[in-house]
Amino acid sequence: MIRLRSRSAADTRAIGGVLADVAGPGDVILLTGDLGAGKTVLAKGFGAALGITEPMTSPTFTLVREYDSDPPLHHLDVYRLVGPGEITDLDLPSLLDDGGITLIEWGEVVLGAVPPDYLRVELDLAPPTEDPDVRTVVLTAVGGPWSARMHRLSEALGPWVVS
Ligand SMILES: Nc1ncnc2c1ncn2[C@@H]1O[C@H](COP(=O)(O)OP(=O)(O)OP(=O)(O)O)[C@@H](O)[C@H]1O
Ligand SMILES: [Mg+2]
Numbered sequence: 001m002i003r004l005r006s007r008s009a010a011d012t013r014a015i016g017g018v019l020a021d022v023a024g025p026g027d028v029i030l031l032t033g034d035l036g037a038g039k040t041v042l043a044k045g046f047g048a049a050l051g052i053t054e055p056m057t058s059p060t061f062t063l064v065r066e067y068d069s070d071p072p073l074h075h076l077d078v079y080r081l082v083g084p085g086e087i088t089d090l091d092l093p094s095l096l097d098d099g100g101i102t103l104i105e106w107g108e109v110v111l112g113a114v115p116p117d118y119l120r121v122e123l124d125l126a127p128p129t130e131d132p133d134v135r136t137v138v139l140t141a142v143g144g145p146w147s148a149r150m151h152r153l154s155e156a157l158g159p160w161v162v163s
Helices: 011-021 040-047 083-087 092-096 107-113 150-156
Strands: 002-006 029-030 064-065 073-077 102-105 118-125 136-140
Touching: 002 011, 002 150, 011 040, 011 118, 011 136, 011 150, 029 040, 029 107, 040 073, 040 102, 040 118, 083 107, 102 107, 136 150
Parallel strands: 029 102, 029 118, 073 102
Antiparallel strands: 002 136, 064 073, 118 136
8 A cells, every 4th residue: 555645636647647657558547535535636647658649538427438549548537427237337347358548537426347356546535734736646556466565655656755
């Protein structure tokens, strides 16, 4: 587990960029955290590091947005999904199987439908007594492939790591 402190949207964007640098084809990243925690900000930094130049918005209504980067990026926001039927309609297995990177906002909603290996990124708003721009970001590797990259990640994320 790696615990980070972001002090601004720019920090969170940069953290997203570092994650993109260590991610590769087939990877799944679940973003969790309340409304306004910064999931989309992190996704934008991730996309920018993959070379995506078109504007990225939260796919709240479309559920999935596809970007033609290398590797391709699938950006999902499953906040509005209600029930297992809709999760099936999303056809996650074929999305996950096409060599792209899959980034899922509100990822905890589809936990039962994702592969056993993923990186969980938990964003939390600061307590009300703190600077409102502060976020805690906790990275948890689930499964071998991400666990093997945690050391490299924590070095690259050094400026934001808190103990
Ligand atoms: N440290 C920070 N990290 C990320 N965003 C921050 C930070 N400080 C302030 N912000 C602001 O908080 C907002 C985060 O919005 P964002 O859309 O990324 O949240 P979200 O988690 O995707 O919410 P939703 O669940 O509604 O999609 C932005 O307006 C951003 O500028
Ligand atoms: Mg969002």
